Amino acid sequence: MSETAKLELAGKTYELPIITGTENEKAIDIRSLRAETGYVTLDNGFMNTGSCQSGITFLNGEEGILRYRGYPIEQLAEQSRFLEVAYLLAYGELPTQAQFDEYLKQMSNFNNLPNGVQKIIEQFPNNSHPMGVISSTVCSLCSFYPEYLKMPLEAEDRERGIVQMMAQTKIIAASFYRQTINKKPVPSDPSLGYTGDFLNMMFDKEPEPEILKALDVLFMLHADHEQNCSASTVRVVGSSEANIFATVSGGINALWGQLHGGANQRVLEMLTKIRDAGGDYKMFINKAKDKSDPFRLMGFGHRVYKNFDPRAKIIKKACDVVLEKLNVQDPLLDIAKGLEEEARSDDYFVSRNLYPNVDFYSGIIYKALGIPTNMFTVMFVLGRLPGWLAQWKEMREDSSIKISRPRQIYVGHNKREYVPINNR
Ligand code: SDX
Numbered sequence: 001m002s003e004t005a006k007l008e009l010a011g012k013t014y015e016l017p018i019i020t021g022t023e024n025e026k027a028i029d030i031r032s033l034r035a036e037t038g039y040v041t042l043d044n045g046f047m048n049t050g051s052c053q054s055g056i057t058f059l060n061g062e063e064g065i066l067r068y069r070g071y072p073i074e075q076l077a078e079q080s081r082f083l084e085v086a087y088l089l090a091y092g093e094l095p096t097q098a099q100f101d102e103y104l105k106q107m108s109n110f111n112n113l114p115n116g117v118q119k120i121i122e123q124f125p126n127n128s129h130p131m132g133v134i135s136s137t138v139c140s141l142c143s144f145y146p147e148y149l150k151m152p153l154e155a156e157d158r159e160r161g162i163v164q165m166m167a168q169t170k171i172i173a174a175s176f177y178r179q180t181i182n183k184k185p186v187p188s189d190p191s192l193g194y195t196g197d198f199l200n201m202m203f204d205k206e207p208e209p210e211i212l213k214a215l216d217v218l219f220m221l222h223a224d225h226e227q228n229c230s231a232s233t234v235r236v237v238g239s240s241e242a243n244i245f246a247t248v249s250g251g252i253n254a255l256w257g258q259l260h261g262g263a264n265q266r267v268l269e270m271l272t273k274i275r276d277a278g279g280d281y282k283m284f285i286n287k288a289k290d291k292s293d294p295f296r297l298m299g300f301g302h303r304v305y306k307n308f309d310p311r312a313k314i315i316k317k318a319c320d321v322v323l324e325k326l327n328v329q330d331p332l333l334d335i336a337k338g339l340e341e342e343a344r345s346d347d348y349f350v351s352r353n354l355y356p357n358v359d360f361y362s363g364i365i366y367k368a369l370g371i372p373t374n375m376f377t378v379m380f381v382l383g384r385l386p387g388w389l390a391q392w393k394e395m396r397e398d399s400s401i402k403i404s405r406p407r408q409i410y411v412g413h414n415k416r417e418y419v420p421i422n423n424r
Pocket of ligand 1: 045224225227228229258259260261263288289295296297298299300301302303304352354357358359
């Protein structure tokens with residue numbers, strides 16, 4: 001007999017099925033709730049609501065577990081590489097060499113942008129925020145690839161769209177950066193590998209192997225994170241059968257927010273402010289605790305992780321490696337470590353389970369690599385892109401998929417009669 005939840009409502013008892021995931025997570029299946037009871041549920045910020053069943057990423061916030069298709073992130077960060085993880089997320093298995101070669105070959109069909117797209121990038125003022133440039137330009141691709149407008153997409157078009165997005169998004173990002181430093185774009189060279197190609201397009205020089213590995217690890221750590229704000233946005237936009245470019249652009253825009261991916265830029269700005277104020281991070285800790293002050297300790301806290309963010313631990317270690325390799329002494333890293341130490345012993349943070357998240361240390365590495373602060377969230381886009389594409393693919397392949405359309409509880413005026421303006 002399958003497990004059920006009993007619900008007593010207005011003198012009637014309802015039995016709702018319980019769904020158990022492969023990691024023993026439990027959910028009350030409320031898909032028939034309104035039809036059976038006339039009631040809906042209310043859940044601000046979807047803190048208790050599952051939007052889908054997914055086989056892509058598993059995370060356990062209490063134990064700090066993060067796995068992509070069952071593989072622990074620690075093993076992938078140590079032994080894999082970003083494009084292999086991107087393949088794993090999209091197709092569910094680690095590729096054989098032949099499969100990986102074919103994947104790279106397909107991707108190399110898109111190692112440049114249509115001339116018109118390059119011209120669109122050139123219209124943006126150099127002081128534009130790169131996130132606005134990349135989300136607009138990604139969406140503009142549908143004008144140059146109208147074949148993706150026919151929906152629902154055939155499977156082969158979906159696969160081509162995935163590798164095309166992986167190839168062209170990094171070119172858009174690097175091309176706009178080159179424009180902001182009044183330099184010509186550097187052509188993409190896929191033979192340098194994803195991370196090497198991107199850094200070469202940015203700085204017109206091939207980076208050291210250790211730097212390549214560090215950025216590859218950063219991208220792997222950012223690659224997916226189940227139903228976070230931007231992945232959920234991709235699923236919502238994609239559920240209406242909007243085209244792939246509009247769908248990814250939606251994810252980019254959701255990530256831009258400072259409570260989400262935009263936090264990595266805010267962390268660097270916060271650390272810089274603390275440094276310029278003489279390094280007194282205790283003052284900022286007190287500001288973060290002061291309810292009358294809107295200031296939050298950026299890079300701290302997480303909706304799911306309540307002990308530690310496993311990614312932050314790996315990134316913190318990578319900071320030391322990268323700074324040492326580049327022979328960079330960055331006082332911001334010492335301030336970040338001091339801030340973390342102070343917060344970890346402060347009851348306000350401990351009682352609310354607030355610890356460094358993925359955004360707290362990543363900016364230190366990006367800064368050491370010479371990435372401008374306003375491009376930090378673009379780095380998050382490039383890392384998260386395979387996760388969005390995998391979530392979109394999984395959703396589009398789900399025959400039971402329905403357009404996302406939440407309900408609400410109305411709390412406005414009851415029925416009233418219209419009053420002409422001269423009687424008001
Ligand atoms: C990412 O979801 C994902 O998986 C996201 C992500 C991914 O990979 O996709 O992991 C990436 O977005 C990481 C988060 C980056 N954002 C930040 O670093 C911004 C600062 N952090 C917060 O704003 C906050 O912690 C969130 C947004 C991350 C989580 O917010 P929640 O879960 O809605 O929690 P909340 O705002 O209700 O906070 C609970 C309490 C509140 O205090 P009380 O009302 O209980 O007194 O904790 C406090 C908050 O005021 N709080 C903070 C704080 N974060 C939470 N207080 C000070 N500084 C903070 N950073």
